Amino acid sequence: MEKIEQLERPKSVAVPEPTIRRMPQYLHFVKALHEQGEPFVSSTTIARMLRLDSTQVVKDMSYTGITGRTRVGFSTEELLHAIENFLGYNRKHEAFLVGAGYLGSALIQYNGFRDSGFKIVAAFDTDKKKIGTEIHGVPVFSLEKFRDLASRLHINIGIITTPAGVAQSIADLMVVWGIKAIWNFAPVAISVPENIIVQDTHIYSNLAVIINKLGQSNNR
Amino acid sequence: MEKIEQLERPKSVAVPEPTIRRMPQYLHFVKALHEQGEPFVSSTTIARMLRLDSTQVVKDMSYTGITGRTRVGFSTEELLHAIENFLGYNRKHEAFLVGAGYLGSALIQYNGFRDSGFKIVAAFDTDKKKIGTEIHGVPVFSLEKFRDLASRLHINIGIITTPAGVAQSIADLMVVWGIKAIWNFAPVAISVPENIIVQDTHIYSNLAVIINKLGQSNNR
DNA sequence: CAGTGTGAAGTTGTTCACAGCA
DNA sequence: TGCTGTGAACAACTTCACACTG
Numbered sequence: 001m002e003k004i005e006q007l008e009r010p011k012s013v014a015v016p017e018p019t020i021r022r023m024p025q026y027l028h029f030v031k032a033l034h035e036q037g038e039p040f041v042s043s044t045t046i047a048r049m050l051r052l053d054s055t056q057v058v059k060d061m062s063y064t065g066i067t068g069r070t071r072v073g074f075s076t077e078e079l080l081h082a083i084e085n086f087l088g089y090n091r092k093h094e095a096f097l098v099g100a101g102y103l104g105s106a107l108i109q110y111n112g113f114r115d116s117g118f119k120i121v122a123a124f125d126t127d128k129k130k131i132g133t134e135i136h137g138v139p140v141f142s143l144e145k146f147r148d149l150a151s152r153l154h155i156n157i158g159i160i161t162t163p164a165g166v167a168q169s170i171a172d173l174m175v176v177w178g179i180k181a182i183w184n185f186a187p188v189a190i191s192v193p194e195n196i197i198v199q200d201t202h203i204y205s206n207l208a209v210i211i212n213k214l215g216q217s218n219n220r
Numbered sequence: 221m222e223k224i225e226q227l228e229r230p231k232s233v234a235v236p237e238p239t240i241r242r243m244p245q246y247l248h249f250v251k252a253l254h255e256q257g258e259p260f261v262s263s264t265t266i267a268r269m270l271r272l273d274s275t276q277v278v279k280d281m282s283y284t285g286i287t288g289r290t291r292v293g294f295s296t297e298e299l300l301h302a303i304e305n306f307l308g309y310n311r312k313h314e315a316f317l318v319g320a321g322y323l324g325s326a327l328i329q330y331n332g333f334r335d336s337g338f339k340i341v342a343a344f345d346t347d348k349k350k351i352g353t354e355i356h357g358v359p360v361f362s363l364e365k366f367r368d369l370a371s372r373l374h375i376n377i378g379i380i381t382t383p384a385g386v387a388q389s390i391a392d393l394m395v396v397w398g399i400k401a402i403w404n405f406a407p408v409a410i411s412v413p414e415n416i417i418v419q420d421t422h423i424y425s426n427l428a429v430i431i432n433k434l435g436q437s438n439n440r
Numbered sequence: 441c442a443g444t445g446t447g448a449a450g451t452t453g454t455t456c457a458c459a460g461c462a
Numbered sequence: 463t464g465c466t467g468t469g470a471a472c473a474a475c476t477t478c479a480c481a482c483t484g
Contacts, residue, residue, distance in 0.1 A: 021425035050409045070483045071443045088431045102326035112407035112424045181430050187332035189270045197433045201426045204332045205241035206419045210401050211308045213417045290461045291465050
């Protein structure tokens with residue numbers, strides 16, 4: 001009984017999160033190849049450049065639904081579209097950002113998002129000096145305008161680049177204001193209702209890994 | 221024979237990387253508790269706040285060498301020191317940053333690093349307008365000064381916040397100039413000799429996960 | 441033979457189950 | 463009972479082994 005239930009939806013076999021995380025890298029690399037006129041690329045080549053295992057690359061590619069030619073590899077053009085489609089980059093994803101400091105500004109102008117379908121369309125802050133200005137063409141509004149603008153523009157992604165102390169309260173507001181996914185850069189964990197997606201990005205964690213490895217290599 | 225070889229070094233049981241990544245979060249939370257005068261904290265409390273499994277927390281704590289009191293939890297003070305020691309935050313870690321744009325500036329002033337023993341002591345750029353200025357008290361030098369200053373100040377961590385196109389060449393230079401660990405924020409994978417530590421921080425990847433989850437929840 | 445594609449084995453990390461303690 | 467601490471079961475991800483193809 002249970003089994004049959006599960007078989008109802010056979011196609012989406014739950015893509016491993018690590019695979020999803022690697023996709024943008026594949027996209028970046030394949031796009032570069034395609035732009036310089038390379039018609040094909042093999043998993044081995046991708047693996048070498050991205051320092052991955054080649055069968056890993058093959059497995060990851062299979063999730064996009066693409067099928068390669070033996071001895072030749074994958075068509076860069078096909079692959080490009082397959083990955084973009086997988087990542088949802090052909091659909092539009094617009095976000096509001098709260099906290100127009102350095103980090104917020106960095107995200108707004110981050111070129112990694114270029115041609116990804118993702119765009120930060122407005123920033124919000126409580127600092128009167130920032131309100132009314134623009135960062136890289138993106139306007140900075142008073143936080144009070146968030147709710148109204150979000151519903152009018154159908155925004156469902158909110159980015160938090162505020163100091164740690166106010167991050168939770170901003171998250172709470174975002175939820176009330178109809179945001180479905182929160183991308184949090186403040187160095188604290190954020191609590192939200194179950195149905196809201198949260199992605200905490202703790203820059204800090206990467207530093208911890210570096211320092212740890214550095215310490216180990218000194219001991220050797 | 222092989223087995224005996226492995227048993228030679230029994231004490232350092234290789235800390236799982238996810239554990240290392242969680243440590244800074246523990247530190248942040250425990251520090252806050254300690255500052256507001258809380259003498260003890262249990263793994264259950266930490267787990268609830270950080271949305272983790274409580275046995276996970278216990279396991280992680282065991283790597284710091286700390287031992288808790290049953291029914292009471294861990295002394296916040298002891299825990300604080302144990303984690304700081306684990307992370308190497310009592311030692312000093314100084315870094316040079318190349319690419320003094322928004323992202324570089326954001327890192328320099330990022331308060332997540334406050335009292336972590338980690339400090340970006342100088343920034344480097346090729347843009348003449350930036351050279352000679354200061355970002356949050358950190359001087360911006362011409363890239364040519366990197367080598368000399370790095371050896372004089374014994375810097376072994378390099379941060380790359382340049383555009384993707386030049387990231388690899390900057391990494392190559394850093395290696396030649398004696399850097400031991402590279403923290404890369406450019407949206408490309410960087411290749412370095414085996415003995416050099418690299419941590420690629422692809423902001424992008426987190427976005428991919430968010431968009432993917434959003435897509436899934438819309439289908440439901 | 442240099443590729444894709446895939447099931448099986450191995451590894452790593454997480455969660456469970458339970459002993460011990462105050 | 464509510465906590466620490468730990469070995470065992472489980473789940474997720476990666477790597478290996480090999481069949482297949484032009």
